[in-house]
Amino acid sequence: MKLTSYWQDTATPGADHRRTPVPDRVDVAVVGGGLTGTSAAVELRKLGASVAVLEQHTIGWGASGRNGGMATTGLAIGFGTAVKRYGADRAVAMFRTYNDAIDSIEKLVADHAIDCDFARSGKLTLAYRPAHFDAMVKTRKALKDLAGHEVITVPKADLHTELGSDFYHGATVDPLAAGLHVGKFVHGLAKTADALGATICENAEVTTLDRHPGGGHVLQTTRGRVHAGEVLIATSGYTGKVTPWLRRRLIPVGSFIIVTEPLAQDVVDRILPHRRQASDSKNLIYYFRITPDNRLLFGGRARFAMSSPDSDVRSGQILVKAMTELFPYLAGTRIDYTWGGLVDLSMDQLVHAGERDGVHYSVGYSGHGVQMATYMGQRMARFISGDAQANIWGDVGFPPVPGHFGRPWFLPLIGGGARVLDAIS
Template identity: 50%
Template sequence: MKQIPYWLDTAPPLPDRSGKDLPESADVVVIGGGLTGLSTAYHAAGKGADVVLVEKDKVGSGASGRNGSMCTQGITIGVGEARKRYGQERARELYDAFREAVDVVEELTQKEQIDCDFNRSGRLGVAYKPQHFESMKATQRDLAENFDHETTLLSRADLRTELGSDFYHGALLDPLSAGLHVGKYVHGLAEAAERAGARIHERNAATGLTRLPGGGFLVETLRGTIRARQVMAATDAYTDRAMPWFRKRLINVGSFVVVTEPLGEERARELIPNARLVVDSKNIGHYVRLTPDHRLAFGGRARFAPSNPASDVRSGDVLKRELTEIFPQLADIRIDYVWGGNVGFSWDRMPHAGEENGLYYSMGYCGHGVQMASYMGRAIAEVMDGHPEANPLRGLGFPKVPVPFYNGTAWFLPFGGAYYKAKDRLR
């Protein structure tokens, strides 16, 4: 069993972008080489800015190379909660931003010819409890009437045409969500950013930031100091002590994925005939999808523990057990990959982006970052170019985690996790 993300293992080998001397200055320094940072670098360089991106490790080594590879429709907090908090008009604007984010990924892959298996295969939201299916009925009406988004309800019997499992009580099918191969996408976006003129420096962490009196920043890195007119923090759940303001606002949640041995096309199609992205309605939920080479990828929070090699193996065992509860026919299946990563959550479960004390940022995507990071990179490049209205998340603030002395270590997660897991067990 390999303990590396399937997506990075099956993407073309990455060039080595480390060991380069840092220039003395740049218009824009981007900190972090995930989808947020790469998209910001690509779009800012495309506007003619001189861009340097510094990445602590390799591009895609954070959450961007470790995720479920799904661009799913929908706002993180759900449309009902969005309306309650922000009113219908603002909720609709935000919903549209999440929807447009998937379009941005599609446009980027087409424009830059990134061959990454982008496919609008649709998202199947499956009901874990009968009452979840009842609330899906209301959501379907709400989406159609107030958000101009047509979805299809599937009864438990109908669901048999979409899923080789009797585990769920029905589903809501969204046709616009897309799957892709995120390893190939991250690589392609890094290459596109370089073609646009951005310079990527890997294995070079930013270690400190000093705001300059006349504007701009000095960015200290492991390989020297660079002066920048503008700086973008794109470090999400991997934000380290170099940027403590964000660490007080982010909760990093360990999340894990297993990928089976290749199943062959026929067997794979028996499990998910139309290759949907399947996401369940539990509090501590799961998702399952096929890979381009007919394996099954199955992910979820499994345990409330950080990701490290030993923890990933334990989480993989939990996921394998949960996978076979849903698909008993896979009891003998071999797991070929297991890995984990950090998902960046905010206290209010919304992503946040803007400017803090001169420093631009976008983070806290709460599990919707594949598309939102790509989209927000474009938006922040516009904001840095003098168009603050391009930020769809403007005005949302970025609330601190209201736990005394909180500095980014979420010691309380196992307690909250145990509560929600117990609620899930009451079926």
């Protein structure tokens, strides 16, 4: 079993940028080489700006190379909660942004011929309790009435047409959602940015970020210093001490994934006959899908813990147990990959993008960043270039997490709370 991401292991990276010199001066420095950073770099080059992507490891090393590869519709908080909190009009606008974000991936893939197995396979949201299915039926009606968006409800009696498991109590299907090979996608974006003239610097950790007295900012990296007119922070769950204001506002939560050996076609057809992107309604969520080469990818916030090799292995064991509880016929199936990564939860589980002390940022994707990070990278590129309307999240307040100043000491408490809620809800 490999303790590495299946997506990274089966993608072909572009040129090796670990020694590409850090430029002296650029219009925009982007910190972070994930989907936010690389999509921003592509758009910034199209807008004519000189740009350097500064990545402390390699392209896609963070969440962008480690996720489930599901570009799904809907908000992390759910449409019903969004309507209650922000009113119907704003909730509809937020909801539609996620659909636009999936379209933006499709367009990037087509425009730049990025070979990444993008497919509109649809999203299956599974009810963990009968009451969760009742809530899904209500949300379906609200989505139709308020947003004109159609999802299909599947009662438990019909669930066998969508899933080879008796574990759940019904589901909804949203046909707009897509799956893709995120490793190929993030490297494809980086290759595109490179071809358009962006400077990509890997192994270039930004260690300090200061305003330059003459204007702009100076970023000190482990491989040299760059003077940038503008800065975009795209560090998601890996946001660190260089931007303490942002770090206080994000909870880095581990999410973990296992991937099986390639499965026989009849087994794949039994698990997910329509190869949809699936997730359930628990607080300690499970999500799963079939990879392009017929493996089952099964993930979850198995434990509220940070990701490390030891943590990934222990989480992987929990996920194997969960997978065989859902699909008993997979008992004994070989697990080829186990890994983990950090999700950047914000307090309200909304995206937060804007400018603070002259530094731009886009973070807080809260587990829904495949589409939204890609979209927001492009939008923030336009925002930085002077389009004030481009940041659709600019009016959302961004409070700090109480008591959070460095390491997230409170994760076990949140995890315990989520487990209790799942048990009693």
